[in-house]
Amino acid sequence: MKSLLFQLILASFVLSNFDNNVNAGHTSVFVRKEWPSEDIPLDHEIFSVPTGHNAPQQVHITQGDYDGKAVIISWVTPDEPGSSKVQYGTLKGKYEFTAEGKMTNYTFYKYNSGYIHHVLVDGLEYDTKFYYKIGTGDSAREFWFQTPPKIGPDVPYKFGIIGDLGQTYNSLSTLEHYMQSGAQTVLFVGDLSYADRYQYNDVGIRWDSWGRFVEKSTAYHPWIWSAGNHEIEYMPYMDEVVPFKSYLQRYPTPHLSCKSSSPMWYAIRRASAHIIVLSSYSPFVKYTPQYEWLSEELKKVDREKTPWLIVLMHMPIYNSNEAHFMEGESMRAVFEEWFVHHRVDVIFAGHVHAYERSYRISNIRYNVSSGECYPVPDKSAPVYITVGDGGNQEGLAGRFLDPQPEYSAFREASYGHSTLEIQNRTHAFYHWNRNDDGKKVATDSFVLHNQYWSSNLRRRKLKKHHLSSVLKSIASY
Numbered sequence: 420m421k422s423l424l425f426q427l428i429l430a431s432f433v434l435s436n437f438d439n440n441v442n443a444g445h446t447s448v449f450v451r452k453e454w455p456s457e458d459i460p461l462d463h464e465i466f467s468v469p470t471g472h473n474a475p476q477q478v479h480i481t482q483g484d485y486d487g488k489a490v491i492i493s494w495v496t497p498d499e500p501g502s503s504k505v506q507y508g509t510l511k512g513k514y515e516f517t518a519e520g521k522m523t524n525y526t527f528y529k530y531n532s533g534y535i536h537h538v539l540v541d542g543l544e545y546d547t548k549f550y551y552k553i554g555t556g557d558s559a560r561e562f563w564f565q566t567p568p569k570i571g572p573d574v575p576y577k578f579g580i581i582g583d584l585g586q587t588y589n590s591l592s593t594l595e596h597y598m599q600s601g602a603q604t605v606l607f608v609g610d611l612s613y614a615d616r617y618q619y620n621d622v623g624i625r626w627d628s629w630g631r632f633v634e635k636s637t638a639y640h641p642w643i644w645s646a647g648n649h650e651i652e653y654m655p656y657m658d659e660v661v662p663f664k665s666y667l668q669r670y671p672t673p674h675l676s677c678k679s680s681s682p683m684w685y686a687i688r689r690a691s692a693h694i695i696v697l698s699s700y701s702p703f704v705k706y707t708p709q710y711e712w713l714s715e716e717l718k719k720v721d722r723e724k725t726p727w728l729i730v731l732m733h734m735p736i737y738n739s740n741e742a743h744f745m746e747g748e749s750m751r752a753v754f755e756e757w758f759v760h761h762r763v764d765v766i767f768a769g770h771v772h773a774y775e776r777s778y779r780i781s782n783i784r785y786n787v788s789s790g791e792c793y794p795v796p797d798k799s800a801p802v803y804i805t806v807g808d809g810g811n812q813e814g815l816a817g818r819f820l821d822p823q824p825e826y827s828a829f830r831e832a833s834y835g836h837s838t839l840e841i842q843n844r845t846h847a848f849y850h851w852n853r854n855d856d857g858k859k860v861a862t863d864s865f866v867l868h869n870q871y872w873s874s875n876l877r878r879r880k881l882k883k884h885h886l887s888s889v890l891k892s893i894a895s896y
């Protein structure tokens with residue numbers, strides 16, 4: 420019997436080590452000559468204003484409901500309110516349907532925004548290309564978007580992940596690489612325009628230029644927005660003290676369809692993914708609306724329908740860069756246990772202007788008295804990925820903690836974006852693509868195993884293995 424017991428213990432040890440898959444992490448020594456971390460001048464063609472009187476500009480779309488049968492289309496008219504109508508249909512130039520929305524505008528210091536239009540287009544067919552037209556007369560402009568396939572457990576879908584983008588030449592390179600990637604939707608992890616690096620009227624002007632800068636993607640692909648610290652814009656010296664004013668006016672989200680009380684945190688389901696967007700800079704401790712909402716939303720996740728559970732936030736929970744080190748600790752203390760309990764697959768964050776990926780680790784055994792204050796391998800924990808490397812004017816965060824902490828799997832201080840290519844309910848291909856002097860280079864890649872479906876399979880395999888070991892031992896006893 421002793422031999423049987425020993426074999427069982429040995430088998431468990433080997434299997435658990437294999438599953439934890441924790442190796443020494445890798446710090447890339449790649450150094451690329453970067454373009455200057457300066458915003459592109461306003462007279463550059465990338466910011467050009469579309470021709471025609473009052474022509475719609477800064478066009479962007481986002482998912483408009485919980486399940487992907489609606490989009491919100493937004494744009495700005497600069498000279499006069501104009502129309503808030505969208506004409507759309509499935510044939511180019513033949514617009515059978517019309518949707519009407521609302522117009523708003525705001526001031527920021529002495530800057531007066533253009534007329535900002537938001538139109539909900541709903542009741543759409545899944546997996547269909549729609550063409551749409553906005554504006555009037557000679558100034559009208561036409562675009563298209565593709566609705567996602569119906570929610571389902573094995574629906575393949577490719578997401579791009581971009582963070583901390585800004586409006587430099589490095590930002591442009593990131594944007595163009597995303598557009599070449601074949602991804603269908605952007606998961607944006609906060610810090611959009613970096614307009615808050617400017618003062619007075621230039622803040623609003625740089626929000627407008629950013630809207631024109633990203634339009635070649637945002638008018639066609641939905642960008643799923645989350646807010647970063649550069650969206651706060653608390654600027655009392657110019658009497659601007661309402662947080663997130665520009666962001667909230669310009670970038671609506673479908674928060675009401677998931678019963679969120681704020682556009683800052685919400686969830687959508689798209690293809691085979693349930694995506695939860697959190698706000699690092701809104702209250703999230705116990706009893707706050709964000710806390711209560713997340714508690715309910717996590718209960719609504721149905722891995723039989725949407726196997727992939729993805730969380731977006733701006734501030735990373737695990738980060739081994741000197742920049743913003745430990746800033747995510749308060750959110751970790753509040754939510755990490757839920758992320759592990761609900762087997763979140765992956766958490767994407769930005770904020771740190773470098774790339775980093777963690778192993779599956781958790782620190783949920785720590786409470787101020789347990790003494791167990793180091794992250795440990797945890798098969799139920801998410802992978803944490805920081806993609807704050809979009810290329811904004813603040814430049815790169817090049818100083819990592821040395822030695823590399825055990826929780827950190829790969830890190831590199833250069834610009835890029837990620838893609839997550841969901842294959843089916845068990846597997847997704849993940850890539851981080853470094854911007855390499857104008858070329859797209861896939862630098863960090865791995866197969867992401869689904870936490871719900873793969874773990875069920877793993878349990879079954881484990882049981883089978885144990886059973887055969889036990890039977891073999893009994894036979895040889």
Ligand SMILES: [Fe+2]
Nearest residue numbers: 610647648770
């Ligand atoms: Fe940030």
